[in-house]
Amino acid sequence: MPARRSFRIWLWLSLLFVTMLAGCGGGGGGGEEPPPPPSPLVFIGCSVVVFADANFSGASATFGAFGIVDVTNLSVVPGPCAGGTFNDCISSIRVLEGCLMQVFVDANLGGASAAFTADVADLSLIPGPCAEGTFNNCISSLRVISP
Numbered sequence: 190m191p192a193r194r195s196f197r198i199w200l201w202l203s204l205l206f207v208t209m210l211a212g213c214g215g216g217g218g219g220g221e222e223p224p225p226p227p228s229p230l231v232f233i234g235c236s237v238v239v240f241a242d243a244n245f246s247g248a249s250a251t252f253g254a255f256g257i258v259d260v261t262n263l264s265v266v267p268g269p270c271a272g273g274t275f276n277d278c279i280s281s282i283r284v285l286e287g288c289l290m291q292v293f294v295d296a297n298l299g300g301a302s303a304a305f306t307a308d309v310a311d312l313s314l315i316p317g318p319c320a321e322g323t324f325n326n327c328i329s330s331l332r333v334i335s336p
C-alpha cells in the first residue's frame with residue numbers, strides 16, 4: 190500500500206510538472222507573435238508647415254527635425270508658385286509649440302527677417318519689406334530651431 194501511494198504521489202507530481210511546462214510554453218507565445226516593442230525614438234525636434242494660402246490652406250510643405258534646420262533656398266522646394274516652387278509663395282505658417290522659426294526675404298538666410306514662435310494665419314498682416322509692406326509671398330529661405 191505505501192509503495193502504491195508513493196507511486197500515485199509521484200505520478201501526481203509528474204503530471205503537475207508536465208502541466209506547468211505546458212503552461213509555460215503556452216504563456217510564452219503558443220504560436221502568437223509578441224507585440225512589436227515600442228519605438229525607441231522619441232521625437233523632441235521641431236517642425237513647421239508652410240502654406241501657399243492664408244489660414245493654413247493651399248499647397249503645403251513641412252520642414253524641421255532636431256537642432257537647427259536651414260532651408261536656404263525655397264526656389265528648389267517644389268511648390269505651386271512661379272517656377273513650380275515655394276519661393277515668394279508662403280502666406281501662412283504653422284509652428285510647432287516650443288519651436289522657433291526665422292524667415293528671410295532672400296535666399297541663404299539673407300535680407301529682412303522675422304521670427305515666429307506660434308502660428309501665423311496670414312502673413313499679409315505681418316509688416317515686412319515685400320508687396321504692400323508685408324511678409325506675404327515674400328519668404329525665400331527659413332530656419333527652424335528646436336528648443
Ligand SMILES: [Ca+2]
Binds near residue numbers: 295327329
Ligand atoms: Ca523673397
